[in-house]
Amino acid sequence: MLERKFLFAPGPVLTDKRVKEAALAPDLCHRRPSFEHVYGEVRKKLIRLFRATEEEYTTVVVSGSGTSSNETVLSSVVGDGKKVLLITNGVFGNRLKDIIECYHLGLNLLEFEWGTxxxxxxxxxxLKNDQDISLISMVFQETSTGMVNPVHEVGDLAVKYNKMYHVDAISAIGGEEVNVVRDHIDFCTGVPNKAVAGQPGVSFICINKNAYKKIENTVPPRNVYLNLQHHVREAEKHNQTPNTPSVVMFITLNKALDVLFEEGQEEVIARYKKDAEIIRQGVRDLHLKMLLSDEHTMSNTVTSVFLPEDKNIDTFISTMEERGYVLYLGKGPLLEQNMFQIANMGQIYPQDCKDFLKIMKEVLA
Ligand SMILES: Cc1ncc(COP(=O)(O)O)c(C=O)c1O
Structure with missing residues (x-):
């Protein structure tokens, strides 16, 4: 029997009962109007989620986790002989690099220290020196550290140098102020199973129509399943998908978006901010060190914390889990420094954070 735990991890997250119940909808044939109706609703709601307009933007849902949407964008928008300017400062920026390298795309790599x-x-x-760059790519919230990157400032540079702009907002969408219009983002990716508080299994892309026009017929297809042009054509023509979609996950995403809009986008962000403040104050009270110190770059949903050197991190994480709280181990060099992460995404409320801190204090003692 699976036990209910508090998921203080950056996805999957705790979801509203109505999102889970939505999965019990009648079975649908994806090639009939009943599915097209659901997909049409989801696509409209995603426009709202990204603060876009239907005149300027379109959206698609890909049946695959967040990486599949990033791969759909990167494999489909960079012309032969052109380059991606990739800005990375953590694990998920590096994952974009893996995709670019797998497809042998041109790459101009700007690496920054993790947490800076x-x-x-x-x-x-x-941008000034490399005329071959056609796309800038960056992660919005680098989940491996909890840092929010300068998305708007880089968007201004994309406009100044006339480049397309891809932002991986997988851990940001729903939890940060993601606004594709204000930040000049052409391709923005997200998932339901983090700050949107939905179920894992699909991911989505918000696409600027002008940028899309430039690449629609000029970039050769490099794969079958993850071809952006194929996804956009089917979606725009009749709210369809190129292949069999994960039907149930489209239905639960539709419900998760309703639940989010019912609380209100700003209100959800405000709740996440409040949760994070409570957690960070509690962490300070316990005299634990955090990876990031500048409030302006700390996200609303992920806090990276160092466990004292004399404590075993695996024992700490498993004891917390026995007490009902799932936390996340740090990654790579940060794990070597005994770092773990506390996330407050999904159905987590201030009182849950206070209860969590009480248990963490007991476990640390
Ligand atoms: C910023 C970011 N990008 C990409 C991914 C990869 O997403 P997925 O595991 O859904 O493929 C994650 C996962 O946590 C992420 O946080």
Missing amino acids: SPDLGRIETA
């Missing part, structure tokens, strides 16, 4: 904000001067110099 990308330097805009270096980004501008790269």
